[in-house]
Amino acid sequence: MKKNGLIEEHAILAESQGVRIRRMVLYAPEIATKAKAGQFIVLMVSEYGERIPLTIVSRDATKGTVTLIFQEAGLTTTFLGRLVAGDFLYALAGPLGTPTEMACYGEVIIIGGGVGIAEAYPVAKAYKDIGNRVTAIVGARTKDFLILLDELKAVADEIHVTTDNGSFGRKGFVTDVLKELITKHKYNVVYAVGPLPMMKAVSNATKAANIKTLVSLNALMVDATGMCGSCRVSVDGKTKFSCIDGPEFPGHLVDWDELDKRNKIYASQEAHVCKLKLAQGSLT
């Protein structure tokens, strides 16, 4: 029977040097009907699993499905990667978080780094749909991890690609392109999602030019409905909960150093449990 949390499709989207990015299509009719750009779901792989948030990349209200894209990074995403089409998630809820504020700003730059490219796509599409001129800048380590390029090309007016090693597009970082673009042309909004150092660097680059900058933060969450405060971040000196006040915040006001430290609270446990569980080869 089709019920909420059924995995309808599951495939490897990119794989290289032991790093894997996956695409998963889930049956979740209510979420598919309601989800807006910038929102996320929370899921559990098993009864013993963690609750983890993942951004909704796309939705199909007719089919009642949502698409997630994730990199196998920690324990939960690795186990998630082992589920196959036909399996059910133990728990799935959403859509959560405040949707991206949609307005016709004019010239908008959307930046996606690494697996964050997947999260940049729905925002780029929504900004384009509402009438903005969208310039996309995407970056990854190598060409193998440049995901959703065709999809982004379809919605962006202009696209710039960088790789760390120069295997595709320009060698370097997304911020190299960003800095050039903003000196040559006037942009109204910059939106960035990806690894924390990248979002921080983007925010620093746009601060001097005083361009409104939005970032989608990746704070640790438990319930993801505003009940625990695990995901709290300092924004303009005030404590905010990423799960309900965010996940998007003005990049110039985020305390990046604090967030970076808070995201590493369980780094040693994560490493320990990953090693242990993967050695056992068990899903529980």
Next chain:
Amino acid sequence: MKREPVKVKESEAKERINSFAEVVEGYTEQEALIEAQRCLQCKNPACISGCPVGIDIKKFIFQITQKDYADAYFTIRQKNNFPSICGRICPAEYQCRKACVLTKKDSPFASEQAILIHYLERFVGDYGIRHNLKISIESAGRLNRHKVAVVGSGPAGLCCAGELARRGVKVEVFEGLHKTGGVLRYGIPPFRLPRDILDVEIDYLKNLGVGIVSNFIVGNMKSLHELQKEGYSSIFLGLGAGTPSFLGVTGENLCNIYSANEFLTRVNLMSAYQFPESHTPVNIGKRIIVVGGGNTAMDAARCALRLQKMNGTPCDTTVVYRRTEIEMPARRLEIEHAKEEGVRFKFLVQPEGFQGDERGFVTKMQCLQCALGEPDSSGRRRPVPLKGSDFELDCDVAIIAIGLKANQVLTRVTPQLVVDSHGDITVNPLTMETSIKGIFAGGDIVGGEGTVIEAMGMAKKASEAIIQSLVA
């Protein structure tokens, strides 16, 4: 003849901190009989007025003395759907026992001599579970045409669902988390409320025909309006006080500073005490400080101390409170249990800030010493920080348990729902109906943080109003 209260058996403090097993063992039949016989069977029993749901305490205690345990069970069930839960966690010393004629006049909480009503309730509730006693559902033909949605499966939601279901109404409960029970599951630790008891009481509702939908966030997945359009005649909102308060001092976002909600959710709901079998971690420090004086602070401190013991770390957990023991809002029993288990207390201390190491982990809490001043609006003497009394306490984990505010997930996306300045839902106090016709609310989302039984009291009132509206 004046008999001494029958002490309830408890597991040894040094044993019980090795696990999350239940501390209070409960009365045997013999003990329950002797305690019940102490009841004076007052002509005008004051105890009943002390119970937020008005259980006929005099009657059920009399039925115990007659060994009519099943009848006693149904007497309680008349008013309370969850005797085995309330018998364990009700702050009886502030409610029925405080009202008991054996409590000395003007005492801030029940005297020791007061009848141990909650242990008798628990005995009867557990008897009902053991003997699989079931109340019958009223087949009031006109009501079973209706279906009602209940949002939230905490004490208020479960109570409302139970009341409606036994009157023949079709009830669907929507819960946002993956497990039911709300604060009973994520907040209250198993050593106070064993999970099998909670499960049995919730299964009881399912047997009454109540449907439960987990992982369903009303507001985000479906709006209240959409639920109404789907044919729910009425909706009850038992959303709870889910948002943790913080102190608002410097350094409060350092690593290993938890809200009590986060700490307890990790431990109780996500079973972090079984890490790595369970995948959700929690950090256990060498020196743990819990800030606050309520039941949540006691729960957090007792969980933290157990985790230290189970981890092989010498127990060092300290509760820091701005006033003194007498003003603590926690149940006296929880304070006693915490002390027996080795939790330390520092009174008249106000946190002023936190310091951390280069990795961002908390290392110290800066504090001020306080003295008690004039009573405030709550009637308790106000703590007054003393100038120049600054000092520091070492800590590597701090848990902030200073209260909870309204859960705003639904109210934020439902602007038609009128809320007050705290974010609590405004209701008609007679019917618990909100500003939207046909939508009712109760529990902490209405009154702010209260007890389980107070939430149930509001839910009962709402359920009666809902039934009235369905009949009309």
